[in-house]
Amino acid sequence: MPTTSRAPLTTYVFGPDTTETPHVLAVHGLTGHGRRWESLATENLHDVRVIAPDLIGHGHSPWVPPWSFEQHLDALTAVVDEHIPTSARPFVIVGHSFGGALAVRLAERLGRDVVRGLVLLDPAQGLDPHWALEVATDSLAHWDYPDADTARATKREEGWAEVPDRLLTAEIDTHLIDLDNGRVGWRVCAPAAAAAWSEMARDPVLPRPGSRPRSWSPTASTHRSSVRRFSRRARSSGATTWRSCTPTADTWCRSWNPRSPPM
Numbered sequence: 716m717p718t719t720s721r722a723p724l725t726t727y728v729f730g731p732d733t734t735e736t737p738h739v740l741a742v743h744g745l746t747g748h749g750r751r752w753e754s755l756a757t758e759n760l761h762d763v764r765v766i767a768p769d770l771i772g773h774g775h776s777p778w779v780p781p782w783s784f785e786q787h788l789d790a791l792t793a794v795v796d797e798h799i800p801t802s803a804r805p806f807v808i809v810g811h812s813f814g815g816a817l818a819v820r821l822a823e824r825l826g827r828d829v830v831r832g833l834v835l836l837d838p839a840q841g842l843d844p845h846w847a848l849e850v851a852t853d854s855l856a857h858w859d860y861p862d863a864d865t866a867r868a869t870k871r872e873e874g875w876a877e878v879p880d881r882l883l884t885a886e887i888d889t890h891l892i893d894l895d896n897g898r899v900g901w902r903v904c905a906p907a908a909a910a911a912w913s914e915m916a917r918d919p920v921l922p923r924p925g926s927r928p929r930s931w932s933p934t935a936s937t938h939r940s941s942v943r944r945f946s947r948r949a950r951s952s953g954a955t956t957w958r959s960c961t962p963t964a965d966t967w968c969r970s971w972n973p974r975s976p977p978m
Contacts, residue, residue, distance in 0.1 A: 744812030772907025
C-alpha cells in the first residue's frame with residue numbers, strides 16, 4: 716500500500732524513502748487520480764520513489780475552485796516542497812494528458828535546477844477552442860451511469876479494452892462513487908473537469924531556454940485524435956495511452972541519475 720498524505724493535495728507515495736532514490740512526480744490526466752500510477756510504480760519502478768497526487772477537483776483532493784492552471788501549479792509546487800527534499804533534486808516530472816500540460820508549466824516555474832527532465836504522455840494543450848467546447852459539453856451530458864456494470868462496460872468501450880481485468884476492477888473500486896441522484900460516477904468534480912477543457916484550449920507552452928529541463932522524453936502531441944478515438948463521449952480515461960507509453964516512462968525513470976552530469 717502507498718503512503719498517503721492529505722495536504723495540500725491527497726498524495727500517494729510509492730517506493731523507497733531515501734534521498735538516494737530517484738524521485739518522480741507523476742501527474743494524472745483529466746478525470747483520473749493519483750492511484751492510476753500504482754501498478755506502474757509497484758510493478759515496474761521498485762527502485763524509484765513515485766509521488767502521485769490527486770489534482771484539485773479529482774479523487775480525495777479539495778474540489779473547490781478556482782480550477783485554473785495557476786491554482787493547480789500552486790498546489791503541485793506545495794506537493795514538491797512537502798515530498799521531494801532538496802537533496803533528491805533535480806527530479807523528473809511525468810505528466811499524462813491534462814497532467815502533461817501542467818507538467819511542462821511546472822517545469823518552467825521550478826527551473827532546471829529543480830526539474831531534471833519531463834516525460835510527457837499525450838500532453839493536452841493548445842486544443843482548438845470550439846472542439847474543446849464540444850467535448851466539454853458532451854462530457855457533462857454523459858457524466859454518470861445507472862450502475863457499476865454499465866460504468867465498467869463503458870470504460871471498456873472508451874479505451875480500456877486491453878486493460879487487464881484486475882486494473883479495471885481496481886479503478887471501479889477506487890474511483891467510482893454513489894451519487895446523490897441514485898446513479899454512480901467517477902470521483903471527479905464535473906465543473907472542475909469542464910474548466911480543465913477551457914485551460915487546455917489556452918496557447919501551448921514550452922519552458923523558456925533558460926529554464927528548460929536538461930532532458931525530454933515527449934510523446935506525439937495528438938490529444939485530439941486520441942480522445943476522439945478512445946472516447947466519443949469525452950471521458951478522459953487515458954488507460955490505453957498510458958499503457959502504450961509505459962515502456963518509455965519506465966525506461967526513462969530508471970535510466971536517469973540525479974547526480975550524473977547534465978545531459
